[in-house]
Amino acid sequence: MITLDVLLFASYADAAGARSVRVSVPDGARVSDVVRAVHTAAPSIALPARPLVAVNHRYALADTAVAASDEVALIPPVAGG
Amino acid sequence: MITLDVLLFASYADAAGARSVRVSVPDGARVSDVVRAVHTAAPSIALPARPLVAVNHRYALADTAVAASDEVALIPPVAGG
Amino acid sequence: MRTALVGARIDLAAIVAEVTSPDNGALSLFMGTVRNVNDERSVDGIEYNAYAPMAEREMAQIAREAGDRFGTEHVVIEHRTGFLALGEASVAIAVGHPRRANAMDATRWIVEQLKQRVPIWKLEHYTDGTREWVQHGRGTSSTSSAAAGAVIPESDRASAGVRDA
Amino acid sequence: MRTALVGARIDLAAIVAEVTSPDNGALSLFMGTVRNVNDERSVDGIEYNAYAPMAEREMAQIAREAGDRFGTEHVVIEHRTGFLALGEASVAIAVGHPRRANAMDATRWIVEQLKQRVPIWKLEHYTDGTREWVQHGRGTSSTSSAAAGAVIPESDRASAGVRDA
Numbered sequence: 098m099i100t101l102d103v104l105l106f107a108s109y110a111d112a113a114g115a116r117s118v119r120v121s122v123p124d125g126a127r128v129s130d131v132v133r134a135v136h137t138a139a140p141s142i143a144l145p146a147r148p149l150v151a152v153n154h155r156y157a158l159a160d161t162a163v164a165a166s167d168e169v170a171l172i173p174p175v176a177g178g
Numbered sequence: 179m180i181t182l183d184v185l186l187f188a189s190y191a192d193a194a195g196a197r198s199v200r201v202s203v204p205d206g207a208r209v210s211d212v213v214r215a216v217h218t219a220a221p222s223i224a225l226p227a228r229p230l231v232a233v234n235h236r237y238a239l240a241d242t243a244v245a246a247s248d249e250v251a252l253i254p255p256v257a258g259g
Numbered sequence: 260m261r262t263a264l265v266g267a268r269i270d271l272a273a274i275v276a277e278v279t280s281p282d283n284g285a286l287s288l289f290m291g292t293v294r295n296v297n298d299e300r301s302v303d304g305i306e307y308n309a310y311a312p313m314a315e316r317e318m319a320q321i322a323r324e325a326g327d328r329f330g331t332e333h334v335v336i337e338h339r340t341g342f343l344a345l346g347e348a349s350v351a352i353a354v355g356h357p358r359r360a361n362a363m364d365a366t367r368w369i370v371e372q373l374k375q376r377v378p379i380w381k382l383e384h385y386t387d388g389t390r391e392w393v394q395h396g397r398g399t400s401s402t403s404s405a406a407a408g409a410v411i412p413e414s415d416r417a418s419a420g421v422r423d424a
Numbered sequence: 425m426r427t428a429l430v431g432a433r434i435d436l437a438a439i440v441a442e443v444t445s446p447d448n449g450a451l452s453l454f455m456g457t458v459r460n461v462n463d464e465r466s467v468d469g470i471e472y473n474a475y476a477p478m479a480e481r482e483m484a485q486i487a488r489e490a491g492d493r494f495g496t497e498h499v500v501i502e503h504r505t506g507f508l509a510l511g512e513a514s515v516a517i518a519v520g521h522p523r524r525a526n527a528m529d530a531t532r533w534i535v536e537q538l539k540q541r542v543p544i545w546k547l548e549h550y551t552d553g554t555r556e557w558v559q560h561g562r563g564t565s566s567t568s569s570a571a572a573g574a575v576i577p578e579s580d581r582a583s584a585g586v587r588d589a
Contacts, residue, residue: 107380177379188545258544
């Protein structure tokens with residue numbers, strides 16, 4: 098198992114009442130596994146069906162593999178500018 | 179007859195060696211008559227077939243009537259910006 | 260070429276100086292400013308919140324892509340964070356280019372990319388005392404997310420499906 | 425809304441302040457600057473010459489038309505006259521608007537109209553000591569003239585035929 102503190106922002110952070118959520122996923126887990134784990138750990142976050150996820154500051158695919166050293170973040174719909 | 183000092187700019191002024199050219203046209207003359215008179219008075223100006231002409235600071239039509247009190251100008255192809 | 264998240268007021272004169280060059284015949288600028296009304300609600304100010312390291316990476320990437328696509332090194336993008344009052348500039352984009360059409364096209368492309376890709380969020384403060392995170396497009400989260408996904412480069416795209424969500 | 429021919433350096437900060445308003449979410453700017461090369465000739469500077477009263481009238485007219493067309497009062501156009509060194513701004517256009525697309529569309533429309541309608545000419549000074557009046561489009565005078573005629577409003581168009589020329 099690997100443990101990750103998944104970063105949360107904006108409406109996701111407000112819904113969770115925290116800037117990150119700790120999840121455990123099996124070794125060899127992929128982004129989609131992390132998203133499911135966040136959904137279980139923090140059901141108050143209204144995640145869309147296919148939330149944007151960043152791994153090490155880059156948008157990641159659902160099947161991107163995740164390691165314990167990765168910085169993983171859930172990205173709410175962006176609204177800059 | 180009416181006498182007009184037709185204003186010249188840029189390449190037209192350089193070709194004529196003057197900022198204006200004096201022409202006389204019949205009473206009731208139109209812009210096209212003024213252009214022909216300029217062409218005769220200052221043949222060194224390389225006028226296009228249909229030069230732009232302004233009467234009182236507005237682009238004018240070939241058949242616009244011209245009075246002695248009008249400010250008439252020949253407008254070379256513009257190049258601002 | 261320079262991009263930055265900034266905490267203080269955007270210095271437009273400095274940005275203009277940076278993209279000014281005798282090689283350029285045109286300089287195009289865009290600034291986003293805080294508006295007093297959004298979706299018919301009266302706004303007091305906006306708090307800009309960024310995922311800073313990723314926002315900086317995406318902004319730098321957008322500037323590089325714009326440079327390649329439109330053919331110029333003279334690109335500056337600055338985005339502010341923190342609380343902004345009405346009328347203040349949240350973002351400034353400046354492009355210098357030999358040709359005016361390219362300068363304007365590049366500016367427009369950058370602002371659209373920035374709004375779709377850069378992880379920055381705004382918390383609007385309304386005059387009635389309430390606050391809300393702005394959702395562009397006013398669609399559902401899932402719609403907005405799909406729209407964003409569609410413009411992020413294939414190599415850089417998120418689509419973490421949550422089949423049981 | 426303000427338009428002006430100016431003899432001194434364009435003050436961008438002042439122009440930006442003029443079109444800034446809490447009603448606006450976007451501010452678009454365009455500046456034309458003196459480039460060191462034109463048609464592969466090395467340029468030293470450009471002398472801008474205007475038919476001042478008519479240029480001012482046309483600029484004001486363009487600003488009004490842009491305001492009507494794009495829905496904003498926040499339009500400023502300044503054009504310089506006299507000799508400009510490399511890198512100096514010859515024209516500045518600023519548009520503030522609630523919406524970014526309109527601000528950028530208006531800016532582009534204004535610069536194109538300005539180049540087609542406003543009686544201003546430029547005498548390029550080349551590094552080899554020669555000077556030449558710039559002809560946009562590099563066509564013959566008659567081509568340029570026809571092109572200009574095509575965009576001037578019907579009510580305001582010149583077409584003084586010289587049948588015997």
